[in-house]
Amino acid sequence: MDAAPNATGELASRFDLRRCTRCIFPDSLPGIxxxxxxxxxHCRTYKAPEVLGEDELRKIIEGVRGRFAFDCIVPLSGGRDSAYVLYMAKRHFGLRTLAVNFDNEFQTPQAKANILAACGILDVPLVTYRSRWGTGKKTVHYAIRAALDGGIRAMADCFCNACSYGYRACCYIAAEKFNVPLILWGESAGEYTQPMTDEHLRLGLTARIRKQFSGAGLLYRLNLYRQRLEFPVRGNFWRNLALLAPRLKRADTREIAFFDYVPWNRDLLKRTITRELGWKKPDDSVSTWRIDCKLDRLVTFCYYNIFGCSKHCFGYHNMINDRQMSREKALGQELRACSIPGAELKELLAGDIELRPDEVERIIGFSRKH
Ligand SMILES: [Zn+2]
Structure with a gap:
């Protein structure tokens, strides 16, 4: 049984869960x-992600090197993995790199500081995109209001709308504008948790209709369109109309996930960016993971109340099975991450997302019902 290290509110009440003895998944996880x-x-069927190797990556790099003013784009979030990719692109592979940041309006001050420090130290030009119309905040605001009647499950996917379109679109816009032949994404397979959670976040038809077609739901979609209007990717008219993910039309630009080729090594990564780029996590953050977005706390709040664990827990599962992290350390971080002070949640919901006091109370109340 786990003891709550910091019982700061209602969230601490579920710490006495039975957990897997290898990873830390709790028995409250559906299907476990x-x-x-x-x-x-999940541990018994775990397969480590396959890495294609640095030689394969070098083949791609040599194919693009020196053709245009920039060899590659590295999308920067201010988080850990993208900072490492930037470092590797510039220092290790000697690529003429352009950093692209999409500020979703919830970027933490530390993320901003990390981005500026890394680009300064590595002498990499940086382009930042941020909505002049505040569509990031508006999208999240209306998505939450539209989801309120559907409860915590309907809330869980409200937050990533702040950047799910913009962070890809802005890299594509920059690739077109600056003729960049390669985009190096910093996503790693170890973080890929979608298939395990999607199934349990699927809403029933009534809840979906209510979410889409309520007054708030329509304003939410209006802001999704405004995002696409403000940051249009060439050749994406019909995709935009259908609110699909953007697709890069420039034929001679290739996009790859850096960690498909180079092993994702948690300790090496942390050591490198801390030493070489002066990279820091915020003082109040328990892990170096996902420090770039303020909304992460709300995602944890929802996941904890639906699955009994944070979204990071899916990543810890991978890292523990990959021997990148000890079970003890992961559990410590998980328990601390799930102890979110109610005051902090309220500040985010009322301050940053500008919800009314009664709406904030309803959301906080979701934790009591589950
Ligand atoms: Zn397990």
Missing amino acids: AFSDDGTCN
Whole structure:
């Protein structure tokens, strides 16, 4: 049984969960099954992500090097992984790199400081995109208001709308504008948690209709269109109309996930960016993961109340099975991350997202119902 290290509110009440003895998944996770030795079904079927190798990456790099003013774009969030990719692109591979940042209006001050420090130290030009119309905040505001009647499950996917379009679109816009032949994404397979959670976040038809077609739902979609109007990617008219993810039409630009080629090594990554780029996590953050967006706390709040664990827990599962992190350390971070002070949640919901006091109370109340 786990003890709550910092019982700051209602969230601490679920810490006495049974957990997998290898990773830290709790028994509240839908579909989990423990065997006699206490390990979970996810651990028993775990397969480490395959890495294609640095030689393969070099082949791609040599194919693009020197053709245009920039060899590659590195999308920067201010978080850990993208900072490392920037460092590797510039210092290790000697690429003429352009950094692109999409500020979703919820970027933490530390993320901004990290971006500026890294680009300054590495002498990499930086382009930042931020909506002049405040569509990031408006999208999240109306998405939440539209989801309120649907409860916590309907809330869970409200937050990533602040950047799900913009962070890709702005890289594509920059690739077109500056003729850049390669985009190096910093996403790693270890963080990929979508298939495990999507199934349990799917809403029923009534809830979906209510979310889409209520007054707030329509304003939410209006702001999704405004995002696409403000940051249009060439050749994406029909995709934009259908609110689909943007697609790059420039034929001679290639996009790859950097960590498909170079092993994602948590310790090496942390050591490198701290030492070489002066990279810091905010003082109040328990892990170096996802420090770039203020909304992460709200995502944790929702996941905790739906799955009994944070979204990071899916990543810890991968890291523990990959021997990149000890179970003890992951559990410590998980328990601390899930102890979110109610005051902090309220400040985010009322201050940053500008919800009314009664709406804030309803959302905080979701934790009591589950
Ligand atoms: Zn497990």
